[in-house]
Amino acid sequence: MHQSCPLVSIIIPTYNREKFIGEAIQSVLNQTYKNFEVIVIDDGSQDRTREVVLSFRDERVSYSHTTNQGRSIARNLALKHAKGTYIAFLDSDDLYYKDKIEKQVEFLEKNKQFGMVYTAAHCIDEAGNLLNFSYKAIDTGWIYWKIAYFADTTITLPTVMVRQEVFSVVGGFDENMHRFEDTDMWRRISKTYMIGAMQDVTCLLRTHNDNRLENQQPEIIIDNLKYYINKILSEDEVYSDFHKKGISNLLKYYKDAFLTVAEFKENRNKIEELGEYTNKIIEKELIPRRNQGYVFTSPAQLQVSQDLFQQIQSQLHYTHVQLRETQVEVGDILSQLQETQIQLKNTQLQLSKYQNHFLIKFLRNTKKIYTRIGR
Template identity: 35%
Template sequence: MNKPLVTVIIPTYNRAKTIERSINSVLSQSYSNLELIVVDDGSSDNTKSVVENIDDSRVRYIWQNNSGACAARNNGINNARGEYIAFNDSDDTWKPNKLEKQLEVVTKTGADVVFCKLSIPVKNGYKKLQPEGINEGFVNFRKNSVAGIGTQTLLFKKKVLTKFRFDEEIPRFQDLEILINIMNSRNYELYCINESLLDDYKVSRDSISVNSNKLITALEILERKYPDLKNISPALSRDISGYFRFSSKIEIKNKNYFKAVKYEFKAIMYEERKKLLYPWILLRDIVRFLK
């Protein structure tokens, strides 16, 4: 029996220092019937030469003008020949059995999309598996929040990605948005492997830690596209509430109190169980900052 071909897509931009490790972690998979498409999103460093120096016929290099990681992922999907499609990031590495384990789950369960956890070092050698609220098995979209599922953990049946694409306008939560879209269709099953099949993931601090522009833009796009999200997935709605609260706290630190109040009330909208508490929480945060 012929093994199905898996297409792995790595979008990259100026990652010449890390891309080789990411590629090698894919090429050294115990499941070897794969093709690897590296989509270069207009790098200005020597990413192209690093990729082209890798001597493996399974690797394909595609250049595009700088359009963003989601455009690169969609470009890879358009060029994929595999029956299954997986993604890695150009600075992440997989464990050797990732694809093998995920394909075993697909065969056993019939799942359309399979993901594993991310192992995140916290402190003193302790690691947590993210997302924390989902256990092994099929995901109930109403009861389980799909926030925190990383693109690099996902394996799709290609038929899913013939109907859905990554939103190229959203600046954050691209993985979350496509999963909401897929799960909201109610035509596909999502399965969780309750272990990490990637090397430890380090959460980077970026500009979002000092301003909430990208975060808010992404949340507003989700609001517009999925106005009934609170009813579709109450569990995810609570996480969206938390993101708005996080944005509110950033605006308090930046002394943008009007925005802080606006985002706090959006948080209330997504988490009605705490609607009587949020005004007091907002007032407490402002007082703490002013001290």
């Protein structure tokens, strides 16, 4: 294999997609970039999916049939067999534009700082007609926040290409998840690697009855959303206010989505219960990965730490000004604020090297001060 033309592994999990999978595979075989392998994992199909796949007489296409266990397990099985330098994904009802692989390989070869890259995508209906909806690819770099909380960034699976070594670091897809497993993967990658974005449209994402949100079981979505939120709170070393804001965004997005579901009234209690659940699990000021403090290690966390310190500094300054404008006796409180500001300045540059005990002290100290002045 020539170094300038690295192998790309394209993973296609499928389940009862006899109607679409042939077109999906053909869109890969039509690529201008030719050094690839296609790994089709059939997750227990009971239709003619097998016959359609095996009709392709191309040695680059492999087919495996398993019992129905879910998309995450199917993708992980394919990852174990993938030989490529780069890994791409394609759902069996979606399509690649012919230059998709070529453009992304070129991008990752030239931009070694990125662990993965995603692109824009258009949407089509069941018959393949373009819809008036598309996904953009704008945000790039350290974009953990936007990925983890489904903010302005939506990374769709077929648009992604990942360096194979990334999976050795972050692991495979969470096999306990039957929804949001791709977002969970991008979240974990974005904590350690920068994410690249290409504004090129490289994929067509098909919308049909089987994959519309309103046709999916609300109980499964709610249970997986609970599981996903709990993963963020237990795994990610971030300040709880960011969690609260992000989780509110998640809940709002999916509550709004459920308004279009015929079964919404039947599941209203479950959705409200989900909101109460998130309030219960956000009880600590910080959610460390270990019991006693932690070190900010990844570049993404270092960036977060600087943003956090700026917020604390700004709040302390605001409180300081407010205290000066009041007529109450604030000698002790003002002294505490000044001391805290000095500590903040002296330790700001050390956050990436030491545990966050100072940070905890700042937050608790500030919280006590606000309580005393009736804020």
